[in-house]
Amino acid sequence: MSEKSSLSRLVHKAEQLIERGIDKRVRIAVTGLSGAGKTAFITSFMNQLLHIADNDQLPFLRAAKEGRVLASKVSSYDELHIPEFKYRQSLDSIIGSTPSWPASTTGISQAQLNVRYIIKNEWLQKLQKQSHLTIDIIDYPGEWLLDLPLLRLSYKEWSVQCLQLLEQSHVAEDSDWREQSTKVIYQQPLADESIAELSLQYKDFIKEHFIQQQTYNLLQPGRFILPGELQGAPVLDFFPVLDIDILNSDWSALAEDSLIKTLEKRFNYYKQQIVQPFFKEYFEKVDRQILLVDCLEVLNGGYQNFRDMQFTLVELLKSFHYGQSNWLKRMFNPSIDKLLIAATKADHVPPEQHRALEGFLQNMLQEAKNDIQYEGIELETMAISAIKVTEAVIAEHQGQKLMCVKGIELDSGEEVINYPGRIQPQALSRDAWREHQYDFINFAIPTNLTNGILPHIRMDKVMQFLIGDKFR
């Protein structure tokens, strides 16, 4: 009897070993600036997968189409110190009695899904019929992403960049911070309270700049906007030097307690102790990445807005660690091998213009795209919508038939038929931008969404690209 049970235990153990060997794990980083729709995307992604068994709206997810994906569930993950992604909560806000877009993220969170599927590979099938795929998805405030480019800069270089950006953007020069910052003597020590006060003014300044211009390029460091648990810590008390003479001078001879050295020390501490560990922990293990971009905001904003967004995104993409991952390399140095750049809110655009939207996005990120493709990364651009809230209609306007979108306007709560203007897929000059007018409006979630599967645009293609190859 005991022999038999030990034998069965052995068999069980062998089975477990095989299962672990075949099992797959994929970690997806959902990146995007705040307002790009990360939370809605993750909610929809999980929603589609959790309803996979009876979801016939995923024709382009090949494994699901073949009926090989059986079921999935939310599981608990190993990184216990990270809060869980509030899937239920954001789904409830979408399908609730007064539907609203899920609230913007203020801290990091993670979700893990386990998907059970039938193995297709003939050889693996001999070992085992089914296997499961573990999908980790990470959500975090988009503002923190802006810290990524800082990692490559020294305090001096960062200050120079800030100076250049300020000169380009023609912001009101007469802010408190700029006035104050010219008065202090950088070579002398300064009391901590004064530094804190100046840095507070700097934070107000970049916040105001953001509200005025709706651009992200000066919103650094990201924790200044959303400090998270670091509220009030001295590490967040620093600001760039804008004096061109000081920037051109040699700093090595300065005293250790001079203001400039203090600021530099804090900047470096912030970089090394806050930013680096954060990205190391959450992004180094990532193998698939999706970058969500809200192109509509950019199109509404005009040329300067376009240039700013382009600068920010290109800088961002430079900071990620791309490279083909063969299994040997993966064990020691994992990196992203697939990147999807998606234009979100495609449902706000008439469907005939989706191709133009994709073209516009490709054009905007041409520079970064080229670099990434050089590394051998599989890269794709798509126009997607995580939750589809509009309907395409053709309306007649002044004797012309226009393809429009119909939905409920977010601001007024009224039903609106919107023709937003024609998106140009090719690169435009500053003058050409002026000739095109856009009016993309924000739509609200209709009340007719049911408890079941969320309507979407091309989420199945997104899934096929990000995880489709794992269902082998």
Added chain:
Amino acid sequence: MKDKPVKIRTKTANVQVEKVSANVFEEHNGQSLEVGRSKAGGALSSTAGPKMLNSKPKKGLRKLFWPALFTFVAGAAAYESYLFIDSLFAFNTVLGVAATAVAGLAVISGGAGLIKGWLSRRKLRSRKEKQQAFGLLIEENTYGEGQQLIDEVNTEIGQYLDLSGPLSTYRGQKQQVHNDRELIQLYSQTVLEGLDSMALEAITKHATESAVMVALSPLAAADMALVAWRSSKMLQEVSRIYGCPQTTLGRIGLTKQVMTNMMLAGASDMLADAGTELLGKGLAATVSTKVAQGIGVGLLIARMGIQTMKLCRPVEFTDDNRPKLSYIRKSLYNRLTTLLKKSEPSKGATITKGEQDDRD
């Protein structure tokens, strides 16, 4: 300016709204298509490379040989039959009338066959044009033009098959936001892939049948006739599945194309299959030369079938759904070896069975 954004509040304004459907796209998208085409022409595309001006060298007098010979023979035959019938009339009127009737029938049925063959060849040609049209839509990724083409194909296939099941799946999964590339992909994977498996089944059936027949037939000369007969039957069936059935005369055209394609594609196919085929030959050799011949013939027919599928399928195959010879080969081996095992439970057959297991 044409492209100013427009916002209409449905509450206050009375607007005519149409649901987006296939018909509306056509008139609406007329101009955008032209823009797209002209742009594609200007852009760097695959057609930018150098091109042969005249694909076929001039043949001159040689070109006239076959028509001239044909006219001469036909004329001579007509003249001879006229003389023959005339002489019969001189001999006996009833006999003459009967001969005329028979000759007339021959001419009429022959003519009808010719016309039918010509029609079926035209169908094949239009199928090829559709393939190209679909390819263009996929490449340019336009919006709202694919549905019309898909409907055309549907009616063509619908004459021979009941498509209501897969078509309802297709319509259920189709969204108004899908562009042409997605629409065609969707159609290909919901409707056409069903046809593919049907065609593969038919090919497997014919290939195994002829393999078995050749393996069992005692006469070498009969093999050739067998192959010709079975392969022509198979071409007919496969082309019927895809909605462009080929008649006896038309099949000659199809066979010719299939053969040309096989010669062209053969090299790459062979490379891809070399590994497994070598294994297969080892197996076949151990069985017997006759069975080996059968397998060879079966594989030939399977290959012809797959080429026929490629010619007849309205949307060209992609890497995901390309039919594989290995699939047919497997069932071919299985059928033949089980047959052999049944007919003579000898040592040789058991060895084969063992090897078969090893291969799997």
